[in-house]
Structures are given as C-alpha cells and as structure tokens.
Amino acid sequence: MSHKILEIQNVKREFKMGTEIVRALKGVSFDVQTGEFVTIMGSSGSGKTTLLNMLGCLDQPTEGIYMLDKVNVKDLSRDELARLRNTKIGFVFQAYNLLPRTTALENVELPLMYNPAIGTKERKERAIAALQAVKLDGRFDHTPNQLSGGQQQRVAIARALVNEPVMILADEATGNLDTRTSYEIMALMQELNQQGKTIVFVTHEPDIASFSTRTVMLRDGRVQKDSPNVNIRSAREALSSLPEADDY
Amino acid sequence: MKIINLIRLAMKALQRNKLRALLTMLGIIIGVASVITMMSIGEGSKQSISASLSSMGSNMITIMPYSNEPGGARMMGSNIKVLTIKDVDAIQKDAPAVARISPLASSSGQSIHGAANWPTSIQGVSPDYLEIRKLSVKEGILFSNQDVRTSAKVCLLGKTVVDNLFPNGEDPIGQIIRFGKIPFQVIGVLNAKGQSNFGQDQDDIIIAPYTTIQKRVLSSIYFNSIYASATSEDASDDAVSQVSAILRDTHRLRQGQEDDFQVRTQAELMTMMNSTSSMMTALLTAVASISLVIGGIGIMNIMYVSVTERTREIGLRMSIGARGVDILLQFLIEAVMISITGGVIGVILGVTAAIVLPAMLHWPTVISESSIVISFLVCAVTGIFFGYYPALKAAGLDPIEALRYE
Numbered sequence: 001m002s003h004k005i006l007e008i009q010n011v012k013r014e015f016k017m018g019t020e021i022v023r024a025l026k027g028v029s030f031d032v033q034t035g036e037f038v039t040i041m042g043s044s045g046s047g048k049t050t051l052l053n054m055l056g057c058l059d060q061p062t063e064g065i066y067m068l069d070k071v072n073v074k075d076l077s078r079d080e081l082a083r084l085r086n087t088k089i090g091f092v093f094q095a096y097n098l099l100p101r102t103t104a105l106e107n108v109e110l111p112l113m114y115n116p117a118i119g120t121k122e123r124k125e126r127a128i129a130a131l132q133a134v135k136l137d138g139r140f141d142h143t144p145n146q147l148s149g150g151q152q153q154r155v156a157i158a159r160a161l162v163n164e165p166v167m168i169l170a171d172e173a174t175g176n177l178d179t180r181t182s183y184e185i186m187a188l189m190q191e192l193n194q195q196g197k198t199i200v201f202v203t204h205e206p207d208i209a210s211f212s213t214r215t216v217m218l219r220d221g222r223v224q225k226d227s228p229n230v231n232i233r234s235a236r237e238a239l240s241s242l243p244e245a246d247d248y
Numbered sequence: 249m250k251i252i253n254l255i256r257l258a259m260k261a262l263q264r265n266k267l268r269a270l271l272t273m274l275g276i277i278i279g280v281a282s283v284i285t286m287m288s289i290g291e292g293s294k295q296s297i298s299a300s301l302s303s304m305g306s307n308m309i310t311i312m313p314y315s316n317e318p319g320g321a322r323m324m325g326s327n328i329k330v331l332t333i334k335d336v337d338a339i340q341k342d343a344p345a346v347a348r349i350s351p352l353a354s355s356s357g358q359s360i361h362g363a364a365n366w367p368t369s370i371q372g373v374s375p376d377y378l379e380i381r382k383l384s385v386k387e388g389i390l391f392s393n394q395d396v397r398t399s400a401k402v403c404l405l406g407k408t409v410v411d412n413l414f415p416n417g418e419d420p421i422g423q424i425i426r427f428g429k430i431p432f433q434v435i436g437v438l439n440a441k442g443q444s445n446f447g448q449d450q451d452d453i454i455i456a457p458y459t460t461i462q463k464r465v466l467s468s469i470y471f472n473s474i475y476a477s478a479t480s481e482d483a484s485d486d487a488v489s490q491v492s493a494i495l496r497d498t499h500r501l502r503q504g505q506e507d508d509f510q511v512r513t514q515a516e517l518m519t520m521m522n523s524t525s526s527m528m529t530a531l532l533t534a535v536a537s538i539s540l541v542i543g544g545i546g547i548m549n550i551m552y553v554s555v556t557e558r559t560r561e562i563g564l565r566m567s568i569g570a571r572g573v574d575i576l577l578q579f580l581i582e583a584v585m586i587s588i589t590g591g592v593i594g595v596i597l598g599v600t601a602a603i604v605l606p607a608m609l610h611w612p613t614v615i616s617e618s619s620i621v622i623s624f625l626v627c628a629v630t631g632i633f634f635g636y637y638p639a640l641k642a643a644g645l646d647p648i649e650a651l652r653y654e
Contacts, residue, residue: 058567058648079571086569097564097651101264113249114569159568 004067005166005198006032006055011064013050024050026221027064032200034166037193039201039209042218049171051218052202056089056169057081069166086114090160094172096152098144104131104155105140111163130158134188150181157188161197168192170201174208180242186211187235211235249574251581258582261554262589272550273590275543276630280594280623281601282536287619288602290529292612297521301514303441307481308380309346311335311474311491314510329470330499330508336474338494345487347479350377351471353461359413359454361425366412370403370427370454372461373475378438380477383455388421388436391457399459403427404436406451430464432456484513540623543590544630551583551638562642563650576643583635584628591627595620 013025025047032038042048053059054066057073058081066073069088076084085091090111098107108127112118118126131140134154144152153173160168170189174182190211193199201212209215210233217225249257262269313330336351353372358365375390377383391402405413405420414420420434432454441450462468478487488511495509555562562575599620602613 053648056567058651079573082566082569082571085567091567093564093651097560099561099564110565111568113253114565114571114574116250163569 002033002035004031005034005069006030006200007065007067009065011051011054011061011066013047013054013059014062024221025054025061028218028221028223029064030216030223030226032167032198034198035193035196036214037189037199037201037212038214038216039203039212040216040218041203041206041209042224043204045220046218047221048202048204048218050221052169052171055167055200056091057084082114086111087163088166090157090163090165090168092153092156092160092168092170092173094175096144096149096156096176098152098155098159100145101143103141103143104136104147104158107144107155108158108162111159115163126162127158130162131155133161133192134158148181149177150184153177153181153185154188157185157192161192167198167200170199172203173201174203174205180239182208183235183239183242187239190235211238249570249577251577254574254577254581255585257578258585261582262585268550269586269589272546272586273543273593275539275546276587276590276627277543277594277597279536279538279540279543280591280627281597282539283533283623283626284595284598284615284619285601285605285613286532286536287529288598288613288615289605289611290525290532291614291616291619292606294522294525294529295614296612297525298518301518301521303382307347307478307484307487308514309476309478309484309487309491310512311476311495312510312512313473313508329468331471331474332469333471335495335498336471338498339474339476339491342494343476343487343490345478345483345490346476348376348380349474349476350374350380351458352377352473352475353458353466353468353471355461355465357428357465359409359425359427361413361420361423364413364415366409368406368409368452368454370456370461370465372456372458372465374458377455377475380475383441384439385436386439388434390436396457396459399463400457401430401432401460401464402435403432403454403456404438405434406438406453406455407440408449408452409454410437427454428465432460478513481515484515488513537626540626540630544587544634547583547586547631548634548638550586551579551635552641554582555579555638555642558642559645559650559653562645563647563653566645566647567651572643575645576639579639579642580632580635583639584631587627587631587635588624591624594627595624598623 008031009029010027011025011029012023012027015022015024028047028051040048040051050059054061057068060074060076068084071084073081073084099110105124105127108130109123112123112126128140131137134157136151136154136158139147139151144155147155174185177185186208189199189201199212201208203209210229210231212229213232214228215225216223311331331351333351336349339346340349350373354369356367356369359368374396375393378385378390385404388404390404391400395402403425410420413425420437423434424431425434426432438451438455443449458471476487476491478484491511492507496507499508501507565575599615602615605611606613
C-alpha cells in the first residue's frame, strides 16, 4: 500500500550572486514512494545540497512543484514550513548537531517541545521509545561529550524518529564516522526502512549508496540517473565481513 | 514552545554561564540598588525636613519687614522699621484666622553670670510665643502678661545658655544674670529642642518680655518680626491674606504700592525645602538610572554574543520545527530573566543599603514601595527593550546558513 510521499516536478532553484544568476537546480523531477530508501548522490556542485535543503523544507523552489505528503511546499510561509519540518521530516546531519551539555533524552525530546499538541508525559515516553529503537538503552542521561560519534548519531536518529515523520532526511549522516560505525548506522537505517520508514539519504559515497533500494544521481543540477538497486547489500552482513577491529 | 518550557530553557542557559550571567547582571544590580538607595535617602530627608518643620509649628506664620524700593542702599529686612505694637494689636483684633500672635524684638550680646559669660541672643516676645514656636518650659514658670505690661526684668533660658552660664550645674532659677548691662532674673528654663534644619542651635536663646527688650535693651518701638499661628494648618492661607490686608491698612499703603512687609507660612517654607530636596533626589536618581541603561546595554551585548555563539543551535531548532517566534521568545525570555534576576538582587542590595546607611552615617532613609516597584518595572522593560534586538536577529536567521555556521 505505497503511495507517493514526495513528488518533485521540474524543480528549479536559482540564486542571485551579485549580478550573476546561479542555477543550482535546472529542472529536477522524481517521486519517492512510502517505504523507499533512496540515496541521492552527486559530486560537489551537482545541486545535492540545494535539493536537500528543498526536500527538508528549509528552502523553496524558484520554479516547479514540490509536494510533500500532498502539501505543496512552494506556497507556504516561514511558520508553515517550520510546522511541516516539525511534523513530517526527521533530519539527521553529518555533524549530529546535538545540543551540547544536554542529555540524550532532552535532545530527543526537542522536536516534541515545538509541537504544542504533545504534553510532558507523552513527550518523555516517546523520547524513551525512540532511544530504545536506536538501541541506546541506559544512555538517557549521557550528554553528547560522554557519547561516541556513532552513539551521538544514534541520538540524532532517535531525535529524527521521535516526531514520527513521513520521511527521514539524512545529510551525509555517515560522513564523520569510520567504516565500522558507518555500517552500524546503515544497518540501523535499513532496519528502520524495513519497519516501513521512508528514508532519503544524501551522500557522495557509492559504498553507502549500495545499502539503499534506489539511487538518484545528480549532475549539474539535473538528474543524471535514477535507478533501483539490483544488488542491495545488507549492512549487517557487511559489518560481519569487516575484519575484527584489532587496530585499536 | 510553551512559555513554561521556554523559562526552563532560559534558566538552564543562564546556569551554564553563571559567571557571565552574573557579570551581565552587575550593571542592572548596581543601577537598581542605587536608584532605590537614592530614592530612600531623598524620601528620608524630605520626611525629616517636614518633621522638624512641623516641630517648629506647622501653622506658624512669620511677618517680616521687607523692602523692594528701587534705588538707594537696600537694608536688611530686620533693620527696616515698620512693624509696631499697633500692627500686633490690629491683627489680634481683626484677623479671625489667627489664633495666637507674638512680636519679636531681638538683640544679640553677651550674657554674664558670675565668672561665666556666653554670647547669645535675647528675644523679646509675648507669652504666646512659646506656643507658636512649640517651645515649652522645663522648670520654673513663664512670664505673664502682667510682666509684659510692667516691662519686668525676667527671663527664661535655653539649654545651651544654661550649660554655659551655669557650668557647675547649679539651679539657674531665681539667679540674676546680666545681658549686656541689664540684669535679668531667671524664672524658668526651656526644654531642649536641638538643631534646626538650617543647623541653627535652637536652644541658644534667652526669652524675655518684648517690652523689656524694647525699652531697656533696644530703646526702640519697632519689632524685628511678628510670629503668629493660624487656627489650623488649613487656615494658613486665610490667615496670610487677612494679615496682609490688615498690615496694608495699618501701614497706610496705597493701591499699587508694594508691601513693606512679607508674610510667610511654614507650608511655603516646607514646599521650598522639599523642592530643593526633590531636585537633589531627581538628580541622584537620574545618575543612578544611567547605570541602569548601561546595564541594559551590557545585556544587549551579551545577548548578541550568545546569539552568535549559538547560531548552529538556532539553525538546528529551526530545522526541527521551531518557528521564528519560538526563537525570539527563547532569547527574549533569557534577557528578561537576566534583568529581572539582576533587579531582584539590586532591590535586596538597595533595601539593605537603605537600612544600613542610617545606622552608619546617620542619614535618615525611608524605603518607598513605589521606588521598588518602579525600578523593578524599569528592569523588566530594560530586559525586553535591550533583549529584543538580539532576539530578533536570532529569529531572523536563515536556517540553512545557521546550520552550516562555523
């Protein structure tokens, strides 16, 4: 029972840099169905970041249509965009972006703080459930500097999950992590995907892309290739095939 | 975000930078504390002035000669000879708002008793004078109207004079002292009154019947001034106009001619003194308020720093759904918390100072609730005013740029 969660039609985005007009996106079209695990790839300058900002409702297209869960993002005000980000999108960043000196639990609770419909008790329960889902039981009271990079990224993923978004949007989420931890995070992502979460994962590493169900390649502001992956690797298997960590 | 969560958030942010928050508050603390201290000193001196003025007699009226004739050598008011017993009698008879009246003929000179002597002034008055000036007899008796009629050589001494003429503590009553060459019998001693507001020793006087002073000391029929009291404080203004009308009549002043006397009430004096002290208070308060403004600028400065420092945090909050107004309120509440906490500490310090100062420096202080309320409100407004711009800056950040801010 999948339906279109994302619908992008001929999206263009232009920036004015002084007198010059920079065309970051020159007409991008693709759809994402619920339950897909899409990686968006591209070298730097391909419009990857611009597209990500747009998908994350941080930016709006100059031209074209972007429908997120049947809402046209183009006509929304700043506050409406904020509401959309709060309820429909879960962000995972490369640099984790956790609040320093704030416990894991409080970090995960944060998105729910901006949702007035959710009370204190429910907020805590959902944050605990999200942390359990990323297997961080017993680390609720740890602050980011007491956690490893992988654990911090797990907290960030829990934070992205907690508001039950229609889509998790990851921006180079494994960029700061070593191979082993990257695979651990990807295993978690795959697990979440199997549970029905839609994931859009922006990366430039082909290795990471091979864990997803579909890859969209961007080049010069256009979609160069958009194809389902034939050989989807299992991150769990990749993890077990890694040599034993004897270098530290 | 709910206000209660925002407040919790602000408290956490302040706890994280305790020293910085305290230093930021310092301007506000000093501002509020000094405003409250200054205002309580001002209020205290105002009240002590009115207390001592009313101890001099709150419905007292003084009538003094006054000349404003243009040209020629101007004379000191007390040397102008216009007030006579005729004026006193006329006022007593025709001014219903005047309760008591006493002329004053005074002379300064040396008082002598045995080997002791003391420079002082002798005041020739009628028995009503004591009531008007709120003086009272401690020992002995007051001279009578009979003494006034006969120009009796009797007198009452103030405490300072007693102390200086009778240094060994002998009983002055019944003793003969001399003022200049004239011998007076001491029939009473006045209760001590202490210093007046103007720093004058009110106990350094000798009181005698005015007829005695006029005839035997001054050889003059004129008075230096006339003291009267109105029937009540409210009747003071009536008394002044009645006295003025009577004096213009007895002095035969034509229409358009200026008064050759002036009539003053205590109320006028009180207003005058109060306006001086109000001005001082306003001045001091203005100076203190400047530090409040500087404190506000300090808050603004730190809030700008804080916004820059937490740009990424702001970006993150926006990306997970914070609206501009959420960010605005977060920083605004933080600024207001700094200023209000500073205000509370300032109020405590100010009130402490106002309590300690009288004990240490003998300055009278009265803590007015209004000064506390006002400075507290000013604080809150300062926080909002100076916190608003940094908060607005935070709320206006572009989430994309804020997220990638290094």
